[in-house]
Amino acid sequence: MLRYIYASELDNYPLLRDTMFRDRANQFKDRLGWDVTVDENGFEKDQYDELNPLYVIWERADGRHGGSMRFLPTTGRTMVNEHFLHVTDGVEIRSGLIWECTRFCLAPGAEGNVAGALMLAGGEIMDRFSLDHFVGVFDARMIRIYTRIGAKPTVLGTDGEGREAISVGLWEFSKEAKELVAKRAGLTLALSDHWFRQAFERNVPQLAAIA
Amino acid sequence: MKASVDTILEQLEQATALEDMQAVAEALRDRFNVSHVVYHWVSSSGEQYGCGTYSIEWVERYLEKEYLRVDPVITGCYNSFHPVDWKQLDWSGKATRQFQKEAIEYGVGRQGYSIPTRGPNGQYALFTVTDDRSDEEWEEFAEANRRSLIIVAHAMNEKALELEPGREGPPITALSPREVDAITCLALGQSRAQAAQKLSISEHTLRVYIESARHKLGALNTTHAVARAMQRGLIVV
CATH class of the missing domain: 3.30.450.80 (Transcription factor LuxR-like, autoinducer-binding domain)
Known part of the structure; x- marks a missing residue:
């Protein structure tokens, strides 16, 4: 199922939290060789995890992390504005209508629909919180994955070359795109709506049977 | 009214x-x-x-x-x-x-x-x-x-x-050179496509520069952002 969890609430989901940070270490350090820090617990965390970001996490049936991404408002501190200004021609991207999306991560052996489910969550956020764009940081391999699931970003600029290359890009989402992404992820909009309300509203009944 | x-x-x-x-x-x-x-x-x-x-x-x-x-x-x-x-x-x-x-x-x-x-x-x-x-x-x-x-x-x-009392530093609303370029092109009546071509950037990139400028200018939409930048002398047309 899809979960939307602020960092301040993450400790209520210890297994999900730990497996997410370990899978991030696996993806960003071991597989992609990014210059990231992994702590003694094997967790990949950076300074932006300290700013109470909103995580969107695909939780597997066994309660473990299947994939995730991290959101921060661009009016506060962001990775793009603090580390990638040379890629955006010196423009600080700041707007109440744009959030930053980083650390898009898939667990090793994640089911084929996880990336699509996460993109659907992105569409839900954009739609319900009236956002225009996400700005994100990702590598070339992710562009192929995004394209396959119907959420190809527009690349604003790229730092480095080949396997090392890291890009800053943008996503937009129409309501129609949301439907398409849901379909490709094998999910219904009704279920997605339920997961979203469960995360952001009190007193939404559990729907364990269909999730 | x-x-x-x-x-x-x-x-x-x-x-x-x-x-x-x-x-x-x-x-x-x-x-x-x-x-x-x-x-x-x-x-x-x-x-x-x-x-x-x-x-x-x-x-x-x-x-x-x-x-x-x-x-x-x-x-x-x-x-x-x-x-x-x-x-x-x-x-x-x-x-x-x-x-x-x-x-x-x-x-x-x-x-x-x-x-x-x-x-x-x-x-x-x-x-x-x-x-x-x-x-x-x-x-x-x-x-x-x-x-x-x-x-x-x-x-x-x-x-x-x-x-905020005691605040220092440059005004928050200072536009970056690329934002000035983007807003100037629109003020000159160019379409987004023309402006993007002139600045050698994609239309998406242009849109983000414009959105970022709109936010800094505290404007409701692009038209108002352009008008405000002109009024304040942030762009010269």
């Missing part, structure tokens, strides 16, 4: 003191046809600052009783950054129910919609509209006005940051 949102944003732009923001809050209340409009800044040390249309009696009561600790809008929105309909919050505790009852007695309204804003250096504030519409009407109102409210919330916050 009620002022348009853009006219009010213009008024906000001219504000040089907290009293001016107060007038803006009142104009917004009339524009959106709601009971109250409130901008509330809570610093990490618990200091409060802001403006709004709540009665003096309620504000004094709130401060005196230290309702900051009980108010589910504060506890529920603090540190988050998505817009929240008050119905989504947890009003179930005994102290909370008492607080809600009192708030209604003091005319706050049964409905509320709050937009948290986060500024640089962990700055945090809430922009709130309240009313007595029915649940359905309120949902409709929020859906129809959410985008404008988000824009207004951030414009209020930018102004509050600007007016």
